[in-house]
Amino acid sequence: MDEAEKLKLRREELQKQLSDPEILKDPKRVKELSIEYGRVEKELAGKKGNETNGISHQKVIMEIRAGAGGNEASLFAGELFRMYNSFIKKQQWEVALIDSSPTTLGGFKEVIFEISGNGAYDKLKNESGVHRVQRIPETEKSGRIHTSTASVAVLPEAKEEDIEIKPQDIKIEFFRSSGPGGQNVNKVETGVRLIHLPTGLVVSSQESRSQQKNREHAMTVLRTKLAEAKRLAEEAKIAKERKQQIGTAERVEKIRTYNFPQDRVTDHRIKKSWHNIQSVMEGNLDSIVECFSKS
DSSP, rough: OHHHHHHHHHHHHHHTTTTOOHHHOOOHHHHHHHHHHHHHHHHHHHHHHHHTTTTOEEEEEEEEEEEESSSHHHHHHHHHHHHHHHHHHHHEEEEEEEEEEETTOOOEEEEEEEEEOOOOOOHHHHHHHOEEEEEOTOOOOOOEEEEEEEEEEEEOOEEEETTTOOOEEEEEEEEEEOOOGOOOOOSOOOEEEEEEEETTTEEEEEESSHHHHHOOOHHHHHHHHHHHHHHHHHHHHHHHTTOOSSSSSHHEEEEEEEETTTTEETTTTTTTTEEOOOHTTTTTHHHHHHHHHOO
């Protein structure tokens, strides 16, 4: 058995131990196992990097949140998630769910996931912003068109060397994973919530059955959000110095409208429309993505 195989076996053992309810009761033991798990993961990552001769997958954190519009906004957020998920599969990228707040109607209040794949950020970065949907809800008896929104954020995943997070600046909480309506779906507190004390930023992860994996995912999201906040602060400073409004302004404006009655998707930034909205919602976004690559 080579070194890589030994490391993989040890990783599996550590994952089982870190999911053991009895071990989770002992914070000192959890800390020891977490440190070892991190070491094993780093060694495996180094070996994988050597095997792939430097070819790396670009990772992206994507967030979708329901905006104005109540239940319709949550349903729209769920449709956007499924749309992007279909697009991701067509690109043969990998996706890992990090956190979600599903509703009883099949939508999401919010959903956060990680995407791994060559060119992922370049192809998806222009999806950031407010997406608007116009349609007649199934529950609307008078036939009135409703307008709802959902916001999308696409962030390049920050690495450990990009942002330093001091252990004393983090408060860690554990909770049971929840499903639609908030009911607990797990008897063990595998969900992890991180609170960044200096900024008050709160992130959580509950989709993995492993507490350690959820902790790693939450830390990655926290690091990525802090990196993005730092970047936006630097952009705002530059904008003030130049007396120009750049960077953050585009994020609060609607970038795209999905008009179901007119079977049309319109991107307001490049003033271009596409028909066959159903095809777009099924993840056929290539024509939209290509327009931005040419602009």
